[in-house]
Each structure stands twice: as C-alpha cells, then as structure tokens.
Amino acid sequence: MNEIAALFRRLSHGVYVIGVADGERRSAFTAAWVTQASFDPLLIVVSVNPQNASYDILRAGRAFTVNVLEHGQTELARRFGTSSSRDHDKLAGVSWHAGGNGAPVLDDAPAYFECEVQDRHPAGDHELVVGGVVGGRLLDPDAAPMLYAETGDMDGSSALFG
Amino acid sequence: MNEIAALFRRLSHGVYVIGVADGERRSAFTAAWVTQASFDPLLIVVSVNPQNASYDILRAGRAFTVNVLEHGQTELARRFGTSSSRDHDKLAGVSWHAGGNGAPVLDDAPAYFECEVQDRHPAGDHELVVGGVVGGRLLDPDAAPMLYAETGDMDGSSALFG
Numbered sequence: 001m002n003e004i005a006a007l008f009r010r011l012s013h014g015v016y017v018i019g020v021a022d023g024e025r026r027s028a029f030t031a032a033w034v035t036q037a038s039f040d041p042l043l044i045v046v047s048v049n050p051q052n053a054s055y056d057i058l059r060a061g062r063a064f065t066v067n068v069l070e071h072g073q074t075e076l077a078r079r080f081g082t083s084s085s086r087d088h089d090k091l092a093g094v095s096w097h098a099g100g101n102g103a104p105v106l107d108d109a110p111a112y113f114e115c116e117v118q119d120r121h122p123a124g125d126h127e128l129v130v131g132g133v134v135g136g137r138l139l140d141p142d143a144a145p146m147l148y149a150e151t152g153d154m155d156g157s158s159a160l161f162g
Numbered sequence: 163m164n165e166i167a168a169l170f171r172r173l174s175h176g177v178y179v180i181g182v183a184d185g186e187r188r189s190a191f192t193a194a195w196v197t198q199a200s201f202d203p204l205l206i207v208v209s210v211n212p213q214n215a216s217y218d219i220l221r222a223g224r225a226f227t228v229n230v231l232e233h234g235q236t237e238l239a240r241r242f243g244t245s246s247s248r249d250h251d252k253l254a255g256v257s258w259h260a261g262g263n264g265a266p267v268l269d270d271a272p273a274y275f276e277c278e279v280q281d282r283h284p285a286g287d288h289e290l291v292v293g294g295v296v297g298g299r300l301l302d303p304d305a306a307p308m309l310y311a312e313t314g315d316m317d318g319s320s321a322l323f324g
Contacts, residue, residue, distance in 0.1 A: 003300065004204075006300055006303065007273055007275070007298055007299070007300040008198060008204075010176075010230045010272070010273040010300060010307050011176060011196060011197065011198055011206070011228075011230070011307075012174060012175060012176030012307050012309055012310075013174060013197060013198070014172075014173060014174030033197045033198050033199060034173060034197065035173065035175060035195045035196065035197040035207070035209060036170060036173055036175070036195050036209070037195060037209040037285040037286065037288055037290060038209070038285050038286025038287050038288045039286070039287055039288075039319075039322040039323065040286060040287050040322075041286045042166075042170075042286075042323075043285050043286045043288075044173070045197070045207065045209070045285065045290065047197060047198070047199040047200070047207070066173075068172045068173070110172070111169055111172040113169070119283065119285070121281065121283050121290070121292075123199040123200050123205050123207065123281070123292055124199065124200025124201070124202060124203050124204075124205045125200050125201055125202050126199055126200045126201075126205075128199060128207065128283070128290060128292075130283075130285055130290075136169055137169070138165065138168055138169040138172060141168065145172050145173075145174050145311075147174055147309075148174075149307075157201075160201040160202070161201065161204075
C-alpha cells in the first residue's frame with residue numbers, strides 16, 4: 001500500500017450498505033464514507049460515486065437506507081461493492097424488506113437508518129448526499145460495527161490514491 | 163443513553179483535533195464527524211458547529227489540519243472539546259507547531275492532514291466544510307486510531323438526541 005493510502009486509512013470509517021429506491025426500482029451499494037452531520041435535524045451525509053449503478057435510482061427516488069454492517073459481514077460488503085456488474089441484481093439472494101421509505105433494509109443488518117435526500121453537493125469525483133433521518137432501528141445492540149480498516153484492500157481502493 | 167443516541171453510535175467515527183489558523187490567530191477543537199469524500203482530488207469533509215469558538219478563524223483563514231488521535235489520547239480529546247471556554251487558549255500547554263498551511267499540528271498526533279477549505283454547505287445545526295488535502299504525514303503507523311464509540315458520553319452528546 002502506498003504512503004498516501006496508508007495515511008488515509010487513519011481516518012476511521014464504518015462499512016455500510018446503502019439501499020436506494022425509486023418506486024419499484026431498488027438497488028444497494030457498499031459505502032464507507034458516511035458520517036453524522038447534524039443533531040437538529042438529524043442528518044447523515046454519504047459521499048457517493050455518481051458512476052455508481054445505483055446513483056440514478058438514488059437521485060430519482062430521493063429515498064435511501066444506511067444499513068450498518070457488523071464485524072464479520074465481509075460477504076455482504078463484497079456483494080454490494082461497486083465492482084459488481086451494473087446488470088447484476090445485487091439484492092437477489094439476500095434477505096431484505098422495504099423500509100418505511102421504500103428503500104431496502106437488509107434483514108441481517110444489526111442497525112439501519114431510513115433517510116430522505118435533502119441536499120446534494122458535488123465533491124470532487126464524488127457527491128455529498130445529505131439525508132434527513134426519518135426512521136431507523138437498532139436491532140442488535142451487542143453487534144460490533146464493521147470498520148473499514150478491517151476490510152484490508154478488499155475494494156482495491158489503495159490503487160486510487162495513485 | 164436514549165434509543166436514538168444508541169442507534170447513532172452505530173455510525174463509526176474517529177476522534178480528531180481540527181486545528182485552524184487565520185494568520186497568527188490559531189485554535190483547535192475536537193471533532194468526530196469527519197470523512198473522506200473524494201479520491202481525485204483528495205477531499206475530506208468535516209461537519210462543524212458554527213457556534214464553535216474556532217469557527218470564525220476557520221472561515222476567515224480557510225486553512226485547517228485534521229490531527230488523528232490515537233487510542234488512549236482521551237485527555238487531548240477532552241481538552242479541545244467544545245465545552246471548553248471561549249476565552250481559554252486551548253493550545254497553551256500542548257506541544258504543537260504550525261503546519262505548511264499555518265494551522266496547528268499536534269506533535270503527539272500519530273497522523274495529520276493539512277487542508278484548504280474548498281466549499282462550505284449548511285447542514286442543519288452544523289456546516290459541512292470540504293477541505294482539499296494539500297499535505298499530511300503518517301508519523302506512527304502502529305498507532306491505533308481512537309474511535310468515537312470508545313469515548314462513552316464524554317462530550318455529553320447523548321442529551322442532544324432529545
């Protein structure tokens with residue numbers, strides 16, 4: 001891993017599956033660049049790659065979920081990784097249901113948030129999507145959230161630091 | 163801790179001291195809502211409370227550092243917490259030097275980033291400050307970054323979830 005990649009690993013991120021819905025069109029993708037942004041109102045920011053196959057659905061439907069992955073759910077992180085094919089239905093074979101806002105909630109996620117898009121801001125090769133939190137549940141208080149640092153270079157991102 | 167506060171603890175955040183400078187005016191404050199936002203260019207987003215005493219310096223000087231705290235540096239996190247007095251020079255008694263952009267680099271931080279403000283976006287009771295990364299160093303590759311979850315309710319934030 002190069003020096004810049006190693007430096008950026010010192011920013012702590014979790015690992016999440018972002019579910020998106022536009023009516024009956026649904027998809028999901030793995031993301032790490034997620035943070036709370038406000039207490040009142042409760043806001044979460046996700047930095048999204050507009051090249052992502054799910055981005056059109058997110059932009060059109062303005063509804064998303066943030067599914068928290070727990071330690072060890074590497075297979076889910078990998079399945080919803082952006083390297084998956086655009087044509088592949090990533091939700092097939094995974095247990096999920098539609099949340100209150102229509103976006104997919106993974107049944108195996110220990111916690112999730114339901115959000116509505118409030119703002120979008122360009123940020124380099126990504127876009128900051130600001131979501132107002134309209135719902136969510138903590139299903140397993142004992143689950144330890146997965147940390148991005150523990151995924152190694154699963155997503156091949158170290159190459160993106162040049 | 164109430165249910166919403168407990169749910170939001172499942173978003174993983176690190177703990178950082180954000181150093182700011184406007185010429186010779188310098189200050190620093192503790193923040194957890196920090197994420198990478200882009201690979202090219204390299205961008206970091208910090209959600210900042212505009213009520214923070216350091217905010218005016220950040221806005222005027224447009225230069226900041228992100229000092230990564232490591233596991234156990236609770237005293238530094240507390241010292242630069244926002245509950246500190248507005249009039250108190252929080253940098254006094256701490257070992258630091260001016261980074262390449264003039265903003266304070268804590269000598270005990272295992273890693274730091276130097277940033278220039280590129281954009282600011284309102285986000286509820288906070289503001290998203292987007293910084294272009296212009297420098298930084300990983301000084302101690304073996305240090306484990308402090309996680310916000312390990313600070314308990316040191317900042318009293320659980321009350322902010324109502």
